[in-house]
Amino acid sequence: MMNVKTGAERIIAAFSAGKQAFIPFITAGYPTPNITVELALALQEAGAALLELGVPYSDPLADGPTIQRASAQALSYGVTIRRALELAADMRARGLRIPVVLFTYINPVLQYGEERVFKEMEAAGVDGLLIPDLPPEEAENIERLAEEFNRPLIFMVAPTSEQRVAMIATRAKGFLYCVSSLGVTGVRSALDPGLTRFLARVRQYASVPVAVGFGISTAEQASLVASYSDGFIVGSALLEKIKEAEPLLLNPETKEEGFCIIKRFVKQLQSRV
Amino acid sequence: MSRVQLSKKSKGRFGAFGGRYVPETLVNALDELEAAYEEALYDKTFQEELAELLQRYCGRPTPLYFAERLTEKLGGARIYLKREDLNHTGAHKINNALAQGLLAKRMGKREIIAETGAGQHGVATATVAARLGLSCKVFMGEKDMERQKLNVFRMELLGAEVVPVTSGTRTLKDATSEAIRFWVGNVDTTFYIIGTVTGPHPYPQMVRDFQRVIGDETKMQMLEQERRLPDYIVACVGGGSNAMGIFYPFLEDNDVSLIGVEAAGQGLETKKHAATLTKGSRGVLHGTMTYLLQDEFGQIIEPHSISAGLDYPGVGPEHAYLRETGRAEYRAITDEEALAALRLLCREEGIIPALESAHAIAEAVKLAPTLAKDQVIVVCLSGRGDKDVTQIYEREGRKC
Numbered sequence: 001m002m003n004v005k006t007g008a009e010r011i012i013a014a015f016s017a018g019k020q021a022f023i024p025f026i027t028a029g030y031p032t033p034n035i036t037v038e039l040a041l042a043l044q045e046a047g048a049a050l051l052e053l054g055v056p057y058s059d060p061l062a063d064g065p066t067i068q069r070a071s072a073q074a075l076s077y078g079v080t081i082r083r084a085l086e087l088a089a090d091m092r093a094r095g096l097r098i099p100v101v102l103f104t105y106i107n108p109v110l111q112y113g114e115e116r117v118f119k120e121m122e123a124a125g126v127d128g129l130l131i132p133d134l135p136p137e138e139a140e141n142i143e144r145l146a147e148e149f150n151r152p153l154i155f156m157v158a159p160t161s162e163q164r165v166a167m168i169a170t171r172a173k174g175f176l177y178c179v180s181s182l183g184v185t186g187v188r189s190a191l192d193p194g195l196t197r198f199l200a201r202v203r204q205y206a207s208v209p210v211a212v213g214f215g216i217s218t219a220e221q222a223s224l225v226a227s228y229s230d231g232f233i234v235g236s237a238l239l240e241k242i243k244e245a246e247p248l249l250l251n252p253e254t255k256e257e258g259f260c261i262i263k264r265f266v267k268q269l270q271s272r273v
Numbered sequence: 274m275s276r277v278q279l280s281k282k283s284k285g286r287f288g289a290f291g292g293r294y295v296p297e298t299l300v301n302a303l304d305e306l307e308a309a310y311e312e313a314l315y316d317k318t319f320q321e322e323l324a325e326l327l328q329r330y331c332g333r334p335t336p337l338y339f340a341e342r343l344t345e346k347l348g349g350a351r352i353y354l355k356r357e358d359l360n361h362t363g364a365h366k367i368n369n370a371l372a373q374g375l376l377a378k379r380m381g382k383r384e385i386i387a388e389t390g391a392g393q394h395g396v397a398t399a400t401v402a403a404r405l406g407l408s409c410k411v412f413m414g415e416k417d418m419e420r421q422k423l424n425v426f427r428m429e430l431l432g433a434e435v436v437p438v439t440s441g442t443r444t445l446k447d448a449t450s451e452a453i454r455f456w457v458g459n460v461d462t463t464f465y466i467i468g469t470v471t472g473p474h475p476y477p478q479m480v481r482d483f484q485r486v487i488g489d490e491t492k493m494q495m496l497e498q499e500r501r502l503p504d505y506i507v508a509c510v511g512g513g514s515n516a517m518g519i520f521y522p523f524l525e526d527n528d529v530s531l532i533g534v535e536a537a538g539q540g541l542e543t544k545k546h547a548a549t550l551t552k553g554s555r556g557v558l559h560g561t562m563t564y565l566l567q568d569e570f571g572q573i574i575e576p577h578s579i580s581a582g583l584d585y586p587g588v589g590p591e592h593a594y595l596r597e598t599g600r601a602e603y604r605a606i607t608d609e610e611a612l613a614a615l616r617l618l619c620r621e622e623g624i625i626p627a628l629e630s631a632h633a634i635a636e637a638v639k640l641a642p643t644l645a646k647d648q649v650i651v652v653c654l655s656g657r658g659d660k661d662v663t664q665i666y667e668r669e670g671r672k673c
Contacts, residue, residue: 058441058572059450059558062296062457068440080570106294107557111571133294133557158298160460168297179298183458 006150007127008208010099011174014049015209015230020222020273021049023211024266025103025235027070028053028087029079031246036074038259039242040091044098046263047270050175051096052130052233055084055104062132064186066236070243081108081117089124099127101154101174106134114142118149128174130154136168146173159198169205176206178229179214186215186236199228223272234269241265285474287594293473295453295560302460307475309380314482319379323372330404331361331371333486337494337651342621350504350644352637354624354654355491357515364627364656365487365515366397370466372483374401377464384459385409387466388452390417390445390511391581392424393627393656394468399433401466409433412452416443417581424660442575445585449559469512470589473560477590484518491651492522499649505640507532508653509632510603511547511583513592515655520601530602533592534636536578537605547576549588550596550603558587564596579608579664580628582656606632612665614638615658627656628664 005013015021024043028036040051056074060067079087081104088100102121109117109131121129128151134142136155146153152173157165159181169176178199181192192198195212203210212225213233222232241262242249248258285291293303313319327333336359340352357365370387377385385407389395395411402409411428415437418425425435436455441447449467456465470477470484495503506523508516510533523529538546546552549564556565558573566574566586578584595601606614611628614635618624626634630653637652644650 059446061450061453061559064454065440072441075572080572082570105557105571107565107567107573108571110556111554111567111569132296133560135293135295135297135300137300138292138294156297158296160298160301162301164297164301179296183298183454 007099008150008152008174010127011050011101011152012209014099015175017049020226020229021209021211021231022047022266022270022273023050023052023231023233024048024238025052025054025233026242027056027067027074027239028084029056029074029077030070030239031073031242031249033077033079033083033087035249036087037090037094039262040096041094042259042263043266044096046266048098048266049231050099050101052101052103052235053084053088055081055102055108057105057108060105062185064236066239067185070239081112085120085124085126088126092125100125101128101130102126103130103132106131109142114145118145118151121151122149126151128152128154130156130177132156136171157202159192159194165201166205169202170207172206172208175209175211175231176202177233178202178210178212180212180225181215183214195225196228199225203228219269219272222269226273238266287591288597290562290590290593291474291477292562293560294557294562295473296457298457299460299473303473303475305380310376310475310479313376313379319375323375326371327368327486331367332359334490334494335359337491337498339498340622343618344641346621347638347641349641349646350648350650351646352641353495353503353649353651355487355519355651357487357653357655358624358626358630358657362397362400363659364393364397365484365518366394366468367400368486368518369468369480369483369514370394370397370401373464373466374398374405374407377407377466378405380464382462382464383407384463385466386412386452386455386463387468388412388445388448389468390448390584391660392417392421392428393582393660395428395433395435396424396431398466398468399428399431402433403431410436410455412436412438412448412455414438414443414445414448417445417448420581420664421660423663444575445581446573453559469514470517470591471512471559471561471563471587477561480514481517481521481591484514485521487515487518487653488520488522491519495651501649502526502529503649503651504528504644505530505532505650506653507534507633507636507640507650509534509583509629509655510550510588510592511536511585511629512587513589515653517589517591519653520595524600531595531600532636533601533603534632535603535605536580536583536632537607538577538579540607541605545577546605547578547583547585548605549586550592551605561590563590563593564588579611580632582627582629583632604636606635610635624654625658625662626654627658628661630655631658
């Protein structure tokens, strides 16, 4: 039944389980291409509602050191946009049911071909696309393709968006990604104090679920934003946990132990929502 | 004389190129910058302060110098040099850094950041920050810091903090990415002085407008000295700010041929070059749609040039547009040709050009003998070569 719905509907449905949706971000190909596929399944088992799959890029402008390092490692395995889409297809073939949103910078999309990306997303079972360096003003063409292929382009809104909040929130499809603080992705010890005010404003305009990301690394932080959002995204903190477990993950004999560490971390992240 | 004028073109696009490909966090800051910049262009106080500093602090106008012995030696067209090397801090970079520094002050921003490759834009920005009483952070690739130790020290002497960049290839491209990342996190208090005609709108247009003083002066001086416009203008292109600055006032003078010179490095047939317009393809880097050196999956390829200032995998979007419309032509000069031209200019004219500018000289050396003796070439001598002397010494020893 899942396939008759549009990507936007599948994404929205992932938020309606009655609790705040947990959205992990992983980099395709990190720590290795094969392990990424198994990680996705482990994250699903540990309660992920939706998966953000990052395409490694040589010049990730919106990412902090953790995701930069993960990207560089994945690139060393030759994982680019094509391989990332293949990995998504592998995840589906091995039982991944939750919606997948592909996170990529604009340049790989332009070189690979915008339409080709959507065609291969469709074939691989990827439900939506998020491009951090493509503000709505530059997104017309991709938005048209998103419509045509029923796979929404996910927009981001930031505390500095100010008068742009209404324009972006009303144009949002699938879900709206709220950047929780200024800066690039990465672990922070504290969240911005003006965050709740900002989230309240965003929700006022958004007709789709609202998820908060950038800098969320603990269950406490997730619970702080819980009453103002429908979901939270964890990327860098998760990649750091993966890095910690990497020696275990790379050894077939201890691999399960590695996944247990990650699942425990992820369950703990969701423990207060 | 150095009055900046607003371009007539529409916002942010040069044909298909330009635009604003940045994280949402920055969009509002770019809108604010654009508004402040347009306001400053029509503000007499701003214009007067800028003109005053360009004249008394930087030493403008720079001379348009007839290179008599070089002309004789080549036996063709008359060669003039626009002496941007005689600016304070030794290159055209100060024109833009000073104007943006004044703009930062006007917008109430006390902290300045900049990226730098060889260190020329970093030194210019550190200089301006000191002069205007602003704090300054310069992002520089670790590899470039090793190659340009003296410029690092220079910036520190001027009170700037040099932030080593360890990501990616540890060169200019990564320093730019890191400066943008820092800006994303500190956009409320920080002004980012981009050193060339690239980046998200309004930077390509703004930097060009702050550099057009080179072309405006050239035009006036040419009319005074030769009573005519030049047949050719030749300038080196990395990001392309000196070229855009000298080209821009001549865009509508269709009899003036504009030639941009890229770095062919170890040769266009090798992978070791930085000839973005000659060998690259369309794409987005550092917030703008332009030409890039990239692979089929959109990953950026590391460029190579003997000259750190040309060692960049992108190029200003307006150059991409001028190439596409055919208004300007882009050629490429190898490391060896640039070195030979540097030596020639030292011997014939007593001028040590920057390795960047030596690429433009090398093109003029090829071009002049093919032209008639009554034709005129203007070469933009964008910077002086003192910064490169150690590098050349280490490369070739005392052999001259």
